[in-house]
Amino acid sequence: xxxxxxxxxxxxxxxxxxxxxxxxxxxxxxxxxxxxxxxxxxxxxxxxxxxxxxxxxxxxxxxxxxxxxxxxxxxxxxxxxxxxxxxxxxxxxxxxxxxxxxxxxxxxxxxxxxxxxxxxxxxxxxxxxxxxxxxxxxxxxxxxxxxxxxxxxxxxxxxxxxxxxxxxxxxxxxxxxxxxxxxxxxxxxxxxxxxxxxxxxxxxxxxxxxxxxxxxxxxxxxxxxxxxxxxxxxxxxxxxxxxxxxxxxxxxxxxxxxxxxxxxxxxxxxxxxxxxxxxxxxxxxxxxxxxxxxxxxxxxxxxxxxxxxxxxx
Numbered sequence: 447x448x449x450x451x452x453x454x455x456x457x458x459x460x461x462x463x464x465x466x467x468x469x470x471x472x473x474x475x476x477x478x479x480x481x482x483x484x485x486x487x488x489x490x491x492x493x494x495x496x497x498x499x500x501x502x503x504x505x506x507x508x509x510x511x512x513x514x515x516x517x518x519x520x521x522x523x524x525x526x527x528x529x530x531x532x533x534x535x536x537x538x539x540x541x542x543x544x545x546x547x548x549x550x551x552x553x554x555x556x557x558x559x560x561x562x563x564x565x566x567x568x569x570x571x572x573x574x575x576x577x578x579x580x581x582x583x584x585x586x587x588x589x590x591x592x593x594x595x596x597x598x599x600x601x602x603x604x605x606x607x608x609x610x611x612x613x614x615x616x617x618x619x620x621x622x623x624x625x626x627x628x629x630x631x632x633x634x635x636x637x638x639x640x641x642x643x644x645x646x647x648x649x650x651x652x653x654x655x656x657x658x659x660x661x662x663x664x665x666x667x668x669x670x671x672x673x674x675x676x677x678x679x680x681x682x683x684x685x686x687x688x689x690x691x692x693x694x695x696x697x698x699x700x701x702x703x704x705x706x707x708x709x710x711x712x713x714x715x716x717x718x719x720x721x722x723x724x725x726x727x728x729x730x731x732x733x734x735x736x737x738x739x740x741x742x743x744x745x746x747x748x749x750x751x752x753x754x755x756x757x758x759x
Contacts, residue, residue, distance in 0.1 A: 457496070464554040467633055468544035472588040475513075475521040475713035476681050477536035478728055479528035483509060485725040486524050488688045489586035490514045493700040494683075494722075494730070495605030496522075500593055502567055513568075519588065519686040520611045522681070533672040533730045536659070537574070537582035538614045540632075540654065545571040545587035555631050566591035576635050578623035581616050607691055608683035608732065611659070613651070613730075615680040618663040621750040623652065627650050628661065633739045640714045646713075648746075668753035680729035688718040695722075716743040 449473045480486040490496050491514070501512035514522040525536050542548045545563045553559045557575055566572045569592030575583050588594050602609075618624045628634040633655035642648040646667075653660040664678040685691040695701055695708060710720050716737040737743055740749045 462735065465547060465551045466653075467551045468547040469656040470632060470634075470654045471500055471541045471543060472654055472659035473520060473540040473614060474539040474584070475523050475590075475613050476538050476611065477511070477523035477525060477526050477584075478724075479532060479534050479536050479726075480724070481526075481528040481545055481726055483512070483524065487512070488700060489724045490524070493695065493698060493704065494607045495603060495694075495698075496607075497601035497603055499597060499746070500568070501599040502696075515601045516611050516683070517597065517602065517609050522611075528726060531671070531673045533675050533679070534726055535581070536617070537584050538616065539572070539584035539586050541588065542585050545573065545585055548585050549573060550585075552631070557631065561725065563587075565589070566592075569596075570594055577616075577755055578620060578627050579616070607694065610684040610687050611681060612684040612733065612735075613660045613662050613682040615662040615664050615678060615682070616728075617675060617678050618650075618667055619666055619669060619753060621663065621665060624663055634661070638715065638743065639745045640743070641748040642714060644746070645748055647748045647750045665751055667753060674722070676727040677729050682731040682733050682743075685732045686726040686734065687718075688720045688732055688737070692720055712738055714743070716739055716741075728733050 454638050455718060487498065491498055496514045496516060498512055498567065499515050502510040502681040504510045511523050511524055511525045513525065516522065519541065523536070528534060549559045549563050552575060559575060563573050564573050570589050571587040572584055575585065577583055597693040602733055629636065629652065634651060634652040637653045638651040640649045647665055649665065651660050651662065662682070666678070670678065692708045692710055704724055708720060710718055713719050717732055717734050718738060720730065724730065
């Protein structure tokens with residue numbers, strides 16, 4: 447009897463232990479709303495050089511979304527659903543090695559999750575959660591028979607301006623709340639913070655726990671209007687040489703119709719970068735992986751912005 451009781455107690459203790467967090471390997475995709483799908487296709491395919499391996503239709507035959515392939519594990523999703531005045535960021539997706547275990551892990555930490563992990567229309571396991579600023583995060587586990595992995599090594603043309611989605615930028619209004627969520631629950635680690643003026647913090651870079659990709663917190667005091675967030679809500683594509691990337695873009699036929707200035711600059715993080723804007727104004731940042739002298743850029747000690755008092759204009 448004593449041994450049986452001991453076994454029951456031990457089993458209860460095991461069940462009481464919260465599940466461990468499965469791996470978060472990197473950014474799986476960033477999904478954007480666009481107003482004119484053909485113009486957006488031209489920008490991401492003809493100008494940036496990516497392929498469009500597959501798409502999904504609505505029941506009436508209209509386009510639901512299409513996929514722009516960056517590499518075998520990273521995509522952009524374009525939703526032709528941008529309404530006037532709306533936010534262009536649809537969601538950001540993180541790749542995990544075990545979606546069901548992630549669902550249980552998040553539920554144990556008070557994050558609202560679905561009752562089960564469904565299989566999506568392209569065959570991967572996925573579900574959505576919401577961060578403290580209201581951004582939708584999709585948790586994705588690639589299935590061996592899913593569309594993402596079924597054609598590995600295909601649809602990767604030499605015209606690609608980049609082969610890696612390095613980070614996604616999202617607006618964050620409460621840094622403490624975001625840190626509790628991304629660092630405390632998801633296990634992200636801070637790798638750098640910067641300030642555009644040296645007085646107030648502008649950015650905090652948070653790296654996934656099991657890979658090199660990161661999310662860039664774009665800190666704000668006053669939230670921009672939804673249709674003015676295409677600079678803050680952005681993607682970053684890694685390039686070995688920003689000047690060489692500019693030369694490639696200028697030589698492409700699409701370059702003749704691109705009216706914005708193609709200027710290589712050195713950012714506060716001391717990395718050379720080139721900003722591009724799609725037809726809706728969403729920013730694609732082409733950035734070199736290393737600083738100009740190979741030395742790490744120091745983090746800013748500036749405080750985060752203070753939100754205005756409730757009711758203030």
